[in-house]
Amino acid sequence: DAKTTQPTSMDCAEGRAANLPCNHSTISGNEYVYWYRQIHSQGPQYIIHGLKNNETNEMASLIITEDRKSSTLILPHATLRDTAVYYCIATDKLIFGTGTRLQVFP
Amino acid sequence: NAGVTQTPKFQVLKTGQSMTLQCAQDMNHEYMSWYRQDPGMGLRLIHYSVGAGITDQGEVPNGYNVSRSTTEDFPLRLLSAAPSQTSVYFCASWEGDARLPVKTYEQYFGPGTRLTVT
Numbered sequence: 408d409a410k411t412t413q414p415t416s417m418d419c420a421e422g423r424a425a426n427l428p429c430n431h432s433t434i435s436g437n438e439y440v441y442w443y444r445q446i447h448s449q450g451p452q453y454i455i456h457g458l459k460n461n462e463t464n465e466m467a468s469l470i471i472t473e474d475r476k477s478s479t480l481i482l483p484h485a486t487l488r489d490t491a492v493y494y495c496i497a498t499d500k501l502i503f504g505t506g507t508r509l510q511v512f513p
Numbered sequence: 514n515a516g517v518t519q520t521p522k523f524q525v526l527k528t529g530q531s532m533t534l535q536c537a538q539d540m541n542h543e544y545m546s547w548y549r550q551d552p553g554m555g556l557r558l559i560h561y562s563v564g565a566g567i568t569d570q571g572e573v574p575n576g577y578n579v580s581r582s583t584t585e586d587f588p589l590r591l592l593s594a595a596p597s598q599t600s601v602y603f604c605a606s607w608e609g610d611a612r613l614p615v616k617t618y619e620q621y622f623g624p625g626t627r628l629t630v631t
Contacts, residue, residue, distance in 0.1 A: 443620075450517075450603050450622030451556065494555065501546060501571065503556040 425482040429495030444491040517623035536604030544609040545587040549600040
């Protein structure tokens, strides 16, 4: 199972892009990279996933390196409502780590 | 659609008591799962199901039972509550193909049940 490493916490100014990194150097060829977030004590919310190509949806963009050993979640214009814990998952085994706590400040 | 619903929202049990946490989804998803989240920690998988009548263990299954008699419902039973089971419990559902290995995919989570065992 691919283990992920994320910074414990990050800050971002409102309106700026938030770039959240994730290292998954042991990912295997058929494992997707998924990102979820958890706002306060609510249930986690799916954001985006990808395999090899970069992906974009209405919430975020996902950039995956060519060797697939790391990825970056980009929130292009962070708002205060984006303050949450962000989880990167790179396994089929439904394993959530401790994530990155993103604080967006005014 | 109501999505994924969980009841109760809060529960206090005494050590040794048993209870069932309810989870229901109205999206006709094949896959459902139960997680627990301890303070300051990530989610840990307890049990999951790939369809009615099919369940499997996750990371931390001890002390919990599940069954899946219908597509919609996936109850979690605590057999004999212990203080170590004090946690927030989340249920999730998502689409999947039972012929393929389980994938995370786009999981929809319920609002959680906050359980305290004294």
